[in-house]
Amino acid sequence: MNTAIVIARNTISEALRKKVLNAFLMVGFAMLVLTFAFQQFAPRQELTLVKGMGLGIISMAALLITVILSINLVPTEIERRTIYTILSKPVRRHEFLLGKYFGAASTIFINVGLMGLAFVLAIVLKQRGADMGSSFNMFKGIWMIYCQMALLSAVAIFFSTFLSPLVNFFLTFSLFIVGNLSSFTLDLAKNTQNVLAKGFFTIVHYIVPNFGNFNYTNPLVQANVQVKSELALLTQNTIYAVVYATVLLIISILVFDRREV
Amino acid sequence: MKNFLDAVRGNPKLTAGMLALLAVQGILQSRIDVIRKDPNIEPPSTRKSLGGLPFEYALGAVSGFRQVIAGLLWVRADSFFHSGNYDAILPLLRLITWLDPNWLDVYSTGAWHLMYNFTDTDQRSDRRYLPVGIALLNEGIEANSTVFDLYKEKGWNLFDKVKDYDESVKAYQQARDNDPAHDINMVEHLLAHATERSGNPEGAVKAWEAAMAAHKQRMDAAKGTPTEADAMSRNTQGLNNATKNRRMVSVRGYCRPRDIARLGQVDTNMSFKVTRVRPRVLRVEGTWNLVGCIKDQYDDLSFDDQGTPKAATISSGIVMDGPVDGARVDIRLQDAGYAIPSPKEFSFEVPDTLTIMQDAINSRGGKKTLRGSLCAINTGASTDPNQERAGVYSYKDDASAPKGVPIVKALAAGQLSPLGQLQLATLVFPPSTRKKKFYTQADVPGIISEIKADATKLKGLTDRKFYVALEDKLMPSEFGQKREIDMSKDPKMYSFKADAYDLILGFNPRIAPDFVQDRLGWNGEGMTDKRYLRTDIKPGLRMLSVKLKLTRDDIVGADTKVLFDDSKGIGLDKIQK
Numbered sequence: 110m111n112t113a114i115v116i117a118r119n120t121i122s123e124a125l126r127k128k129v130l131n132a133f134l135m136v137g138f139a140m141l142v143l144t145f146a147f148q149q150f151a152p153r154q155e156l157t158l159v160k161g162m163g164l165g166i167i168s169m170a171a172l173l174i175t176v177i178l179s180i181n182l183v184p185t186e187i188e189r190r191t192i193y194t195i196l197s198k199p200v201r202r203h204e205f206l207l208g209k210y211f212g213a214a215s216t217i218f219i220n221v222g223l224m225g226l227a228f229v230l231a232i233v234l235k236q237r238g239a240d241m242g243s244s245f246n247m248f249k250g251i252w253m254i255y256c257q258m259a260l261l262s263a264v265a266i267f268f269s270t271f272l273s274p275l276v277n278f279f280l281t282f283s284l285f286i287v288g289n290l291s292s293f294t295l296d297l298a299k300n301t302q303n304v305l306a307k308g309f310f311t312i313v314h315y316i317v318p319n320f321g322n323f324n325y326t327n328p329l330v331q332a333n334v335q336v337k338s339e340l341a342l343l344t345q346n347t348i349y350a351v352v353y354a355t356v357l358l359i360i361s362i363l364v365f366d367r368r369e370v
Numbered sequence: 371m372k373n374f375l376d377a378v379r380g381n382p383k384l385t386a387g388m389l390a391l392l393a394v395q396g397i398l399q400s401r402i403d404v405i406r407k408d409p410n411i412e413p414p415s416t417r418k419s420l421g422g423l424p425f426e427y428a429l430g431a432v433s434g435f436r437q438v439i440a441g442l443l444w445v446r447a448d449s450f451f452h453s454g455n456y457d458a459i460l461p462l463l464r465l466i467t468w469l470d471p472n473w474l475d476v477y478s479t480g481a482w483h484l485m486y487n488f489t490d491t492d493q494r495s496d497r498r499y500l501p502v503g504i505a506l507l508n509e510g511i512e513a514n515s516t517v518f519d520l521y522k523e524k525g526w527n528l529f530d531k532v533k534d535y536d537e538s539v540k541a542y543q544q545a546r547d548n549d550p551a552h553d554i555n556m557v558e559h560l561l562a563h564a565t566e567r568s569g570n571p572e573g574a575v576k577a578w579e580a581a582m583a584a585h586k587q588r589m590d591a592a593k594g595t596p597t598e599a600d601a602m603s604r605n606t607q608g609l610n611n612a613t614k615n616r617r618m619v620s621v622r623g624y625c626r627p628r629d630i631a632r633l634g635q636v637d638t639n640m641s642f643k644v645t646r647v648r649p650r651v652l653r654v655e656g657t658w659n660l661v662g663c664i665k666d667q668y669d670d671l672s673f674d675d676q677g678t679p680k681a682a683t684i685s686s687g688i689v690m691d692g693p694v695d696g697a698r699v700d701i702r703l704q705d706a707g708y709a710i711p712s713p714k715e716f717s718f719e720v721p722d723t724l725t726i727m728q729d730a731i732n733s734r735g736g737k738k739t740l741r742g743s744l745c746a747i748n749t750g751a752s753t754d755p756n757q758e759r760a761g762v763y764s765y766k767d768d769a770s771a772p773k774g775v776p777i778v779k780a781l782a783a784g785q786l787s788p789l790g791q792l793q794l795a796t797l798v799f800p801p802s803t804r805k806k807k808f809y810t811q812a813d814v815p816g817i818i819s820e821i822k823a824d825a826t827k828l829k830g831l832t833d834r835k836f837y838v839a840l841e842d843k844l845m846p847s848e849f850g851q852k853r854e855i856d857m858s859k860d861p862k863m864y865s866f867k868a869d870a871y872d873l874i875l876g877f878n879p880r881i882a883p884d885f886v887q888d889r890l891g892w893n894g895e896g897m898t899d900k901r902y903l904r905t906d907i908k909p910g911l912r913m914l915s916v917k918l919k920l921t922r923d924d925i926v927g928a929d930t931k932v933l934f935d936d937s938k939g940i941g942l943d944k945i946q947k
Contacts, residue, residue, distance in 0.1 A: 122614075147445065150448065158441045158444065158445070162442075165441070166438070168434065177510070218466070257434075258864075286429070290432045291432050291434065295403060315400075320434065322406070326434075327436075330437055333516075334409070337408060337409070338405050341405060342405045342406070345402050349399065349402060350393045350396060350683045352391050352394050353391075355391055358394065359385075359388040360388060364373075364374050366377045368373065
C-alpha cells in the first residue's frame with residue numbers, strides 16, 4: 110500500500126507541475142466577476158444566479174480537469190515507457206493503478222476544494238456575512254461535485270487500461286451524460302409498457318454509474334426545493350461513489366493485470 | 371477479452387468482491403432514488419420538457435448543467451427586457467421554465483411581464499396575454515405546489531389585474547393551505563382584502579381574525595429562538611395592520627347597510643354616447659351620478675378597537691355624502707362572444723386575429739349644492755383639501771353656479787342651513803385644528819360665532835368667492851368627454867379581423883374605492899339605475915353593465931359617426947339583452 114501512496118504523491122506532483130492549479134486561479138477569478146455580474150437583478154434572483162452559476166462553473170472546470178487528467182495517467186506512462194522502469198521495481202500492477210487513481214482523486218480534491226473555498230468566500234462577501242448557514246451549505250454541493258468527479262476519474266482510469274486517450278475521452282464523456290440521465294431512465298423504465306424496454310432501462314439505471322445522483326444544485330439554490338433526509342442522501346451518495354469507484358478499480362486491476370505493456 | 375476472463379478466473383475472491391459491491395451499489399441506488407424523488411430534487415425529466423428543448427439545451431440539461439443554462443438564459447432575457455425587446459423574452463421564458471421548473475422568480479417575473487408589460491401606445495395592457503400569464507403561473511404552481519409563492523403571485527394578478535376577486539380568494543387560500551410557512555402579510559392579509567373585494571365582509575372579518583391568530587402563533591413560536599427579534603418586529607407590524615383592518619371591515623359591515631337605509635339608494639342615472647371619431651378611434655363619453663362619502667367625513671368613533679359599536683344605538687358612518695371623483699367606468703371592446711379561456715399549458719403564442727381592448731375611464735366633475743349650503747366660484751378645479759373635506763363644490767362661473775349670496779351677507783341674514791353651517795365650520799377651522807376628525811352639529815354654533823367675530827376670515831371667504839346657495843343644484847359626474855380610445859396605432863394588437871364586436875361598458879362597485887363603496891355598498895346595494903343595472907352577471911352583485919353589438923364597419927369606417935346615444939335614441943338596437 111505504501112508503494113501506491115508513493116505513486117499517488119508522484120501523480121499529484123506531476124499534475125501540479127503541469128499547472129493544473131491554474132484552472133483554480135481562473136475559476137477563482139470567474140467567481141469574483143460572477144459576484145458582481147448580476148447586480149441588476151433583485152437580491153433573491155441575484156443570489157440564485159450567483160449560486161447556480163458558481164456551482165455550475167466549478168462543476169464544469171472539475172469535469173474538464175478530471176477527464177483530461179485521468180485519461181492520460183496510464184497511457185502517458187506507457188507512451189513514455191516509464192512504466193517499464195516502475196514495474197521492474199517491486200511495484201505490483203494493482204499498486205501502480207491504485208496509486209494513479211489516488212493521485213488523480215487527490216489532485217481533483219485539491220482543485221475542487223480550492224475552487225469551492227473561493228466560491229463560498231465570494232458568497233459570504235456577497236451577502237456581507239449575513240446568512241452564513243446558507244453560504245456554508247454550498248460545501249454540500251461542492252462535496253457532491255467532488256464525489257461525482259472521483260467516480261468519473263475511476264471510469265476514465267478503467268477505460269484507460271484498454272483504450273487510447275482519444276477514444277477514452279469520448280467514452281468517458283458519453284458515460285457521464287448517460288449517467289446523468291438517471292431520473293430519465295428511471296421514468297422510462299416505469300412508464301414503458303414494453304417488457305424488454307423496461308428491462309433495458311432498469312439495467313441501464315442500476316448498472317451504469319449514476320452521475321445524476323450527485324446533482325445537488327437545486328436544493329442549494331432554490332429555497333423551495335427541500336430534501337427530507339439530506340444527511341442520509343449525502344452519506345449514501347458518498348458511499349455510492351466509493352463503492353462504484355472500487356468496483357471500477359477492481360475491474361481495471363483485472364484488465365490491467367493481464368495487459369501486455 | 372480473453373485476458374480479462376483469465377484474470378477473472380485467476381482472481382475468484384476479487385471477482386466475487388467486485389460482484390458483491392456491484393450488488394451493494396444497486397441497493398444504494400434504489401435507496402437514493404427514493405430520497406431524490408420524495409420530493410423531487412431535480413425536476414422530473416419528462417419527455418415533454420426535454421423533447422421541447424433545442425438539442426444543445428437538452429444536452430446541457432441532462433449533463434447536470436440545468437441551472438447554469440437557465441441562469442444564462444435568464445440574464446439574456448433581462449437584457450432583452452431592458453432593451454425593450456419584449457417579444458424575444460417569451461421563448462426564453464419557455465426554455466427556462468422547462469430547464470429549471472423550480473425557479474420561482476422566473477414564473478412570477480414572467481407572469482408580471484406578460485400581464486403588465488405588453489401594452490399599446492397609450493399604455494393599455496394587451497389583454498390577450500392575461501390567460502397566458504395565468505397559465506404560466508399554473509404551470510409553476512404544478513411544479514412547486516408545496517410553496518406559497520406562486521399561489522400568491524396568481525392571487526395578486528387575479529386581484530390587481532384581472533380583478534376576479536373570487537378566483538383571487540381561491541388562490542390565496544391555496545397559498546395559505548399548501549405551505550404552513552407562508553408569509554402571513556403577503557398571503558393572509560391579501561386573502562382578507564380579496565375576500566372583502568369579493569363582496570363578503572363577514573368572510574373578510576374572519577380572514578383578518580385568522581391572520582391575527584397566525585401572527586400571534588408565529589410570535590409565540592419564535593420566542594427564545596435566534597430569529598425572535600426579526601419575527602417579533604415583522605409580526606407585530608402585521609398584527610397591528612390586521613387589527614386595524616379587521617376593525618374597519620367590522621365598522622363598515624355595521625354602517626354600510628344602515629347608511630344605505632338612511633340615505634336611500636343612489637339613482638346613478640347613467641347615460642352614454644359612443645362615437646367613431648376616426649377609423650379605429652372611438653370616444654365613449656357619458657354622465658352618471660357617482661356619489662360617495664366626502665373625504666374624512668366618516669364616523670368610526672363610536673366603535674371600539676374590535677369594531678363593535680360602543681352603544682346599542684349609534685349614528686352610522688357617513689357624516690357627509692355627495693358627488694365624488696375617483697371611480698372609473700370600464701370599457702371593453704372585444705371580438706363578439708369572446709370568453710377568457712383557461713389554457714392548460716403555457717404558450718406564448720397569442721391569437722393574432724383576436725382583438726381585445728380594455729380601458730378604464732375616470733369619472734369626475736359631479737357637484738351637489740343644496741339651498742342654504744356653500745359653494746364657490748373659481749375658474750380652476752378645487753384644489754383646497756379643506757374645501758373638499760367640507761363638501762363645498764366649485765363652479766367655473768356664475769352661469770353654471772346656483773343662485774347665491776355672498777357668505778358675509780348670508781351669515782348676517784341667517785340664510786345658512788345646518789349643512790351650510792357645518793361646511794363653513796369645517797372650511798374655516800379644519801377639524802384637525804381642534805383635534806377632531808370631523809365636526810358634529812353640536813360643535814357648529816360655537817365655531818360659527820368665532821367666524822362671525824373674525825373680520826379677517828370673513829374677508830378671506832369673500833375674496834375667494836364663497837357663496838351660499840339660494841337653490842338646489844345637481845350636476846352629474848362626467849366620463850370620457852375629452853378622451854379618445856385610439857386603436858389605430860397598434861394594428862398588431864387590434865387587428866379587427868372579426869366581423870362583429872362586443873362593446874361592454876360597466877361599473878363594478880367591488881372595484882370601486884372605499885369611499886364610494888361606503889355609499890354604494892360592497893355589492894352595489896346602495897345604487898340603482900333604470901337602464902343599466904344588472905343583477906345577473908355575478909350572484910349577489912348589482913352592477914352597471916351594457917353590451918353593444920358593433921360591426922367591423924362601425925369601428926373601421928371612415929367618417930365620424932355616432933354609433934350609440936341613449937339620450938337621443940341612437941343605436942338602441944345595438945344593445946344586447
